[in-house]
Amino acid sequence: MNRLGELVIKRRSFLTGVGGALATGLGAKHLCDWNEWSLRAPVFVAKASSYEVDLETIIKNGLMELGQSPAWVKGKAVLLKPNLVEASDRAPHINTHPAVVRAVAEVFRSWGAGSVVVAEGPGHCSDTQLVLDESGLGPTLRESNLEFVDLNHDDVVFVSNRLRQTALAQLALPATLKHADLIVSLPKMKTHHWVGVTLSLKNLFGVMPGIVYGWPKNVLHFAGIGPSILDIAAAVRPHLAIVDGIIAMEGDGPIMGTAKHAGVLVMGTNLPAVDATCVRIMGLNPWRVGYLVGASGRLGPVSERHIDQRGEPIASVASRFEILNHPSLAILRS
C-alpha cells in the first residue's frame, strides 16, 4: 500500500505538455512516425449537426464501419466514461453531452451488453452529484435507467505502473474498472490550456479516484500531465473512444473556453489514433501535442498514413479551433 505523497517526486513545470512537445522538437514526427511503422488503426468520422439527430444510428453505423458487431458486445459488462469536470449549467460545452452518453448506452444495450454503467470521477468538484445535476446527465441517467458509479469515491485497487512515463511506481484505480469487460472513453472535444487538447486519452484522468489524488488530481499534475496520461492509458487500456465533437470547446479550455460547433462524432478502438484525428479536425498539429508524441508507437499510431480514415474525410469536417493566446500554445498551430 502507498501513501501517495511518497510517490510524488517530480515537480511539475508550467505548461508541461506543450513544453514536452517543444522539447521533442521537429524530429519527433519523423522519429515517432518510424516507431509506429507497424501500427495501423481505423478511425471513423461522422457528421452530426446537433444532439437532436439520430445519434444511435450514427454510432451503430460507425462501430460497424470499424468492424465491430453485436458479437463484440454480447453479454459483456460495458463501462462508459464521459467527461464531467465541474458543474456549470451555463456552460454545457464543458462536459460530454447527455444525449451522446444515452445514445452510446442504447447501442450497447441493443447489441446485447450484459450491463452498461456510466462512471466518472469529476476532477474539479468533490460533489459528483452536483456535476451530474448541473450537466444534465443525472436526469438522463434516471430516465434511461442507467447506473452511475462515482469513481472518485469507489473502492480502490493499486496496480503497478507499467509504462513508467512518470515516477509513480503504482497507480490507484477504482475497483469498478476491474469488473468492466469493455471500457469506453466518451470525451468532449476541447482545447486545453496546459496540454493543448483534451480528448479520449486525457479524459482518462477522470478515472483516477479523487480520494487518493485530490480535487483537482494534483498528484498527476506534479508527476507531469502528459506522462500521467500515458501511464493511465497503459494501465486502463480502454477498448473504444467516441468523441463528442458536436458542440466542442475552443479557446481557454478545458473549463473556461467557448462553445464551438464542430458537428462531428469521432470514434475508434485505438485512442491515440482517435485523438490525432480529432486534433487534425481542430486545425491543430498532433505532433505538437506532447502526450500524443509520447503515445506514438507505444500506445498507437498518430501519423495520418498509419490511420485508416473512414467515414467523412477530415478535410470535409475540419474547422479551425481558436487556442488561448499564449506563447506556449502557439506551437500547436505550426
Next chain:
Amino acid sequence: MAIFPRIEPLLGSDLYCLQKRGTVSPASTVVETDSLNPSWQEQARRELAGIKSSRCGWSYGRRGAPCVEPTVLACLALLVSGNEESRGDDLAHSRRAADWVAAIQHPDGLLPISQVVEGPGWTTPFAILLWCTLAVHDSARARAVLWLLSLAGNTGDRGAEARAVVGHDQTLAGWPWVEGTHSWVEPTAMSILALGRAGLGNHPRVAKGTRMILDRALPHGGWNCGNKTVFGRELRPQPVPTAVSLLALAAQGIRSPAATRGVDYLQRALPGLRAPISLGWSLLALRAHQAMPPGADTALERAFSDCAGRLDSVRSLALLLLASRQESPSLLTSSDSSQAQRHLTTKDMQRESSW
C-alpha cells in the same frame, strides 16, 4: 505527552453539552418522532444507522471497507440529531467508530482514507473533529494535530510566467489533499476547523491558512476548488469549497467582504441546489453566518427524498442531518484556544515559530 487540553466534551453524560454552552435550547435538540409518520430526519437517522458497512464505521457506498470521512460525518450527524431515547445508541456507535479511527492511525499521526488505502492524509482533520466532539483519544488527537501542523502545501514564487498565469499568491501555505502538492481550499478549510476545535485556532499555521483562504476568494463571490484566476479568467464558484471556506472563516471569527460575497453566492445558488452534499455544506455555512434562507427545511426534506435509499447516500444523509440542526456548526467551529496555548510544550512552541 499531553499537549492539548481535555476539551469540554460536546457530548457527555448530560444531554449534549451544546445545551450547556448555551448554543441551543433543549427543546430544539429533539427530533420530532411519530412512529406512524416519522419526520424526514428520523427516517434519515434510521437509514444512516442501518447502512454501516461494518461494526466500526461507514464506507462511501454500502459495501466495501469503512472509511474515515463518511464515518466521521455519520457519527457527527447521529450525535447532533438524536434525542434522549437515542443518545445511548448514538454514543455507542460513535465511540466504536472513534476507536476504530484511532486504531488505523499511523504512528506519525496521519489518518488514512481507510484501513485498505493507507494514504494520503487529508482525512486527518475529520478524525480530529470526531475525537474532539467525543473528547476521547487525547494522545491520538495530539499526534494527528502535530502531523497536520507538519504538513503544508508546496509554495514558492515560481517566477513571472507562473504569476502571470495563476492569479493567487503562491507563497501562502495552506494544506494539500496529498503531501507534496499544492494547497487547496477544501483541505485547508477542514484543517483550520480541526485545529480550531483542538484548541489551536491561534496557531500561526491557522492564521496563514486563513490568509490563503481569503486570497483564493473569487472576486465575484465564492470559492472554486483552489484557483482564483487562470490565464486572467476568473473561475466559477462551487458550493462545497465556498461553504467550507465560510465555515473556516466563521471559526476564526473573521468577517470580511470575501465572506459576505461568499454568503451572497450561496444564497443565490441555493434555490437551484438539490445535490445533498452541496446543499448540506452550504446550509451549515449559512447557519454559521446567521444567514439561513427561508425554505431551507423544505430544501433539505426534498434533497432527502432524492437520496434516500441510494447506494452512496452516507455522506448525503449525514450532511442533510447536520444541516438541519441549529447546533451543528458548533461541532465544526467551536474552540478553546486559551487552554491549548497553556498546554503547548516548548518543543511545540519551537515548531510554531518555524512557521
